[in-house]
Amino acid sequence: MATSGLYPQTKVLSRSFDVKDGHTLAVARERGAYQALEKALKMTPAQLVDEVKKSRLRGRGGAGFPTGMKWSFVAKNTGKPTYLVLNADESEPGTFKDRYLMERDPHLVLEGCLITAWAIGASTIFVYIRGEYPRSIARMEKAMEEARAAGLVGKDILGSGFSCEAWVHPGAGAYICGEETGLLESIEGKRGHPRIKPPFPAVEGVFRCPTIINNVETLSHVPWIVLHGGDAFAKQGIAPDPANPRSNGTCGxxxxxxxxxxxxxxxxxxxxxxxxxxxxxxxxxxxxxxxxxxxxxxxxxxxxxxxxxxxxxxxxxxxxxxxxxxxxxxxxxxxxDSCDMVDASVNIAHFFAHESCGQCTPCREGCHWMEKVLHRIADGDGQPSDLDLLEGMFKSIEGRTICALADAAVWPVRSIVRKFRAEFLARMQPAPAPAGA
Ligand SMILES: Cc1cc2nc3c(=O)[nH]c(=O)nc-3n(C[C@H](O)[C@H](O)[C@H](O)COP(=O)(O)O)c2cc1C
Ligand code: SF4
Known part of the structure; x- marks a missing residue:
């Protein structure tokens, strides 16, 4: 509902967020849940992939990769099972949107997964949820149980001949397990160490089988796209920049x-x-x-x-x-303006240094050095040359590692060091002599 004077909200994914018992199958079905699944099961997988390509849906996990294109990469005729993995790790600081979906409308999330599984030829869905989200875990497990009892999960779903199981896999709370290949390792029971790509998960993912991995919000869009068509989704939001042939816009x-x-x-x-x-x-x-x-x-x-x-x-x-x-x-x-940007940079660098999985030298050593130098500045022991030292570190870390955690460590810290240079220099000035000294 539009609030006067404000940019209007459009409630599609969030339409049941404030509905009493919206997380239960009974209420969700009254509100139209699983109608899209019924329609999707009458479509061919190729038609579904085409519809999602047309929609210009881009991944909501952070990287914005086109979802339909990712689905079309899934390896076929490999003689191995294909898996769908839902990335519900939501480990990014300050981010709590996937949690709303899982707690308040878990059947929407599950319906999106089931349609995707049909589209990519998967008969098993793993929903990997961070361990610090016990309510999301409980709501998703309950939703699966209700859907299984109603013939929406399991054998011969809605009499279509399509069979698919769904399981929750709780994580133990590591940022790196949100990175897609770290997550796949974690599902296999190993440390969350990201893998070198290629091969990409669509070719060799969990248990070395073809795997599509998508974010919770990404797949929650799929039921609407099935019901209303990819073109309708692509018409919403920001259209691609016609001057940039690689632009995909921000649709839906x-x-x-x-x-x-x-x-x-x-x-x-x-x-x-x-x-x-x-x-x-x-x-x-x-x-x-x-x-x-x-x-x-x-x-x-x-x-x-x-x-x-x-x-x-x-x-x-x-x-x-x-x-x-x-x-x-x-x-x-x-x-x-009460926030000290030097302290903020120490805090951010500490987070990444702590969460680095340690496989790549530039990340393992670089994030710790970055934190150390920033700490030195925060403690008043820094020198102006430390800012050049930091610039050198940014260069040695960015783009040189297996996964994007190291880049993610550089980007906010570098922008703070450059945009708030005066605050860093001020921290380096010698403290005024005590009165009477
Ligand atoms: C360090 C790191 C942490 C990440 N954490 C998450 C996360 O918590 N949830 C998520 O959906 N994607 C996360 N991603 C992005 C995933 O690797 C991947 O791009 C995403 O799950 C793909 O789904 P999408 O195409 O639907 O966005 C993370 C990436 C990195 C490098
Ligand atoms: S960049 Fe960092 S977190 Fe990613 S694989 Fe390398 S060491 Fe691990």
């Missing part, structure tokens, strides 16, 4: 969140087109009384910060890259 609707130093943190759903400013000031309620906004990371913690005067960029994949950042998870983290 998108869950977006705000957390940090704002009055009203939360999650909302929009047709992309809303600016970061409208999101943070309008829906997030703006800064706390007497404060000013200093820096915003548009999505999670892994993107460069934007300053208050840079917030007019639209919340779209291409638009935020043009603005010098990225959409990431579209859940913005807001820092106000």
């Amino acid at each position: 609707t998108k869950l977006m969140g705000v957390s940090g130093q704002v009055r009203t943190p939360g999650v909302w759903e929009f047709e992309p087109g809303i600016t970061l400013r409208e999101l943070v000031y309008g829906y997030g309620g703006g800064p706390l009384p007497g404060r000013k906004i200093k820096a915003v990371i548009p999505g999670g913690i892994s993107m460069p910060v934007l300053l208050d005067h840079e917030l007019d960029a639209k919340m779209g994949f291409d638009e935020l890259v043009k603005a010098g950042s990225g959409l990431g998870t579209a859940c913005a983290i807001v820092m106000d």
Whole structure:
């Protein structure tokens, strides 16, 4: 429902978020759940993949890869089973959108998975949920149990001849298990160490079998696309940039969140087109009384910060890259003028150093060195040459590792060091001599 003066919300994925018992099969079915599955099972897998390609749906896990294209890469006729894995690790700091879907509308999530499984030829779905989300785990398990009893999961679903099982696999709470191949290792019972790609999971994934892995929000869009058609989805949101043949736009609707130093943190759903400013000031309620906004990371913690005067960029994949950042998870983290940016950079660097799996030298050593140097500056023992040292580290880390965790460590820290250079230099000045000395 539009709130006067604000960019309007469009409730598609979130339409049952506030409905009493919306997580139960009875209420979900009254509200249309599993109608799309019924329709999808009368379509061929190839038709479904085509429809999702037409929709221009892009992955909502952070990287924005076109979903239909990913599905079309799944290896066929391998003689091995094909798996669908739902990435419900939601380990990105400041991000809590997938949790809303799993807790408030788990049947939508499950329906999206079942349709996807049919489209890619999978007969097993693993839903990998972070261990710190006990309610999401319980709601998804209950939804599977209800759906199994109603003939929506298991053998011969809705009399279609299609059989598919679904299981929850709880994680143990490691950021790196959100990275798709780290997650696959974890499902296999090993340490969450990302794999070198290629081979990509669509060819060799979990248990070395063809696997499609998608984010919770990504697959929750699939039932709407089946019911309304890919073209209708592609018409919503931000169209591809005609001047850029590689642009895919930001179509459909998108869950977006705000957390940090704002009055009203939360999650909302929009047709992309809303600016970061409208999101943070309008829906997030703006800064706390007497404060000013200093820096915003548009999505999670892994993107460069934007300053208050840079917030007019639209919340779209291409638009935020043009603005010098990225959409990431579209859940913005807001820092106000009480936030010390040197301390913030130490905090961010500490997180990544702690979460590095340690396989790649630039990440294992680089993240720790970055943290150490930033700590030194925060403690007042830094020198201006430390800023050059940090720039050298950014270069030695970025783009040189197995997975993107190391890049994700560099991007926010580098943007803070560059945009708040004066704060770093001020921290290096010798403290004034005590009075009377
Ligand atoms: C360090 C790291 C952590 C990640 N964590 C998550 C996560 O918690 N949830 C998620 O969906 N994707 C996460 N991703 C992205 C996944 O690797 C992958 O791109 C995504 O699950 C693909 O699904 P999508 O195409 O539907 O977005 C992470 C990536 C990296 C490098
Ligand atoms: S980049 Fe870091 S987290 Fe990723 S595989 Fe290498 S060491 Fe592990």
